[in-house]
Amino acid sequence: MYLASEEVIKQKNINRHMRNYRLFFLLISLFLFLSCNGNDNKEDTPIVKKKEVFKLKNSGWDIYSEGGYRYGPSIIINDDGSIDAWFAAVGGFYGAWHNLYNKSGKNTPVAVSTHGTVGQKFSSDVPFWGIKVVSPNWNGKPCGLTMKLFKWDNSNMSYEEVVKQTPVATAKFVNYADGEKIGLTNEDKFPAGTYLWELSESATEYSGVWLRDGAVAGVVSYQGGKPVSGNNWEAMFAEEKTTGDLFWDQASYQHSTDNGKTWTEEVMSLLPTEFTSDHYSVCDPGAAYWDGYYYIGYTSTENKAMTQNNVYIARGRTPEGPWEKWNGEKWGTNPKPVILYDGDPTKFGAGEPSIVVLNDTIYFYYSWNDEGTTTRVATASANDPNWPGSLTYKGVAMNKSAINGADHSDVKYREDIKKFQAIHTADRMSEKSYLVIWQSDNGIDFKKIGEVRNNLMPGIHNCGWSGDGKGHIKAGVPQYLSYSYGIGSWGNWKTRWVEIVW
Secondary structure, three states, rough: HHHHHHHHHHHHHHHHHHHHHHHHHHHHHHHHHHHHOOOOOOOOOOOOOOHHOOEOOOOOOEEEEEOOOOEEEEEOOOOOEEEEEEEEEEEEEOOOEEEEOOOOEEEEEEEEHOOEEEEEEEEEOOEEEEEEEEEEOOOOOOOOEEEEEEEEEOOOOOHHHHHHOOOOOEEEEEOOOOOOEEEEEEEEEOEEEEEEEEEOOOOOOEEEEEEEOOOOOEEEEEOOOOOOOOOOOOEEEEEEOOOOOOEEEEEEEHHHHHHHHOOOOEEEEEEEOOOOOOOOOOOEEEEEEOEEEEEEOOOOOOOOOOOOOEEEEEEEEEOOOOOOOEEEOOOOOOOOEEEEEOOOOOOOEEEEEEEEEEEOEEEEEEEEEEOEEEEEEEEOOOOOOOHHHHOOEEEEEEEEOOOOOOOOOEEEEEEEEEEEEEEEEEOOOOOOOEEEEEEOHHHHOOOEEEOOOOOOOOOOOOEEEEEEEEEOOOOOOOOOEEEEEOOOOOOOOEEEEEEEEE
């Protein structure tokens, strides 16, 4: 009886341990399942065939390294194998200004009150809209100036005689921004002739002008009514109405016939339009081509803080332009957003578009970075010439919020596997930056499928890869990746070019 009871007890213990082990492994399996599949942020990583993830042939070569930047490439491989590429490039200033100073000379700030008045004699052989003077105020100190413009009709007149006349224009400026271009304008334009501008009267200790080394033919600068020898104040006049504002970015264009080894001379192809909704920038070009038109989607904003961005679109018959911009109803000259951001105005907003056309449907992808980092998608008919007006939102294609340092996605359609694929950089601008690859069967819902970490330069960001005009990657056609890179000096990036291996 004792032996029999001992065996029964042992068997019960074994059964109890087996139940505990089964429960333990069930809980582990449930935890792993929920970890991989329990979220809804579209970042699942299913097992895929190796052929669906590309590699880089080598580390490639630089195609831009001159200082400044060219980033966010959009690349089209043409039927003849030649390459068209657009990049976000450093911007510039509005207006065709005639400088009355030597731009290469050293500049020094001078307080107007030190001399009582400063002035400058200049001539224009055509009517002009305005005259501006660059005026410092020593980092926001209280300031004030009165500017007057006089005609200097008689070459025998002295400075004193000229300023005794009634000025043709006068304006007062109080507490202007440091380095602001203050000046006088005339919507009907000032007639051609010789003039003197003068800053005087309400000048304070911190009201100034910049003095540049170097003479300019036909220009004489004055301090306290006396000529300044060999130097000139930083002033300029414009024939046409302009703000003189800085625009941050523009879209450059180049063409290559030897797989990206050499390129045609760069053309600043698509620029912002002054006094309109895209006044401050044309950035992040996303190009496509079908039915005789090139289309470029781009990022811009009406917010000087460079946030609260919207998406715009332009079209043209050639890759260099000229371009018509979508104005909300038709193609024209007064651009309006095709995707209007309505989220937190302190966030990046919408932008960085990418276009794919498949079976006469346009898939229009764009960043939407508000509370998270995402790529959204809208669709329209490619047969509609006014398709920007009928884009229909389809949802969040990629949620990249859990990926550290993720930036914009460039989407293409792989004809060999009949799937959409997208790439973007992660850990951008860092030593450990890399590429992430996503995939979709329908162009709407994307899943992560892999990464590329080899043959990349440090500090990569804002990448793009090639396809044809409709964003298709065709089997047997060489394809390329391009990205900006560099660490330590913001905005001073090189641009890399490398062949893709499937």
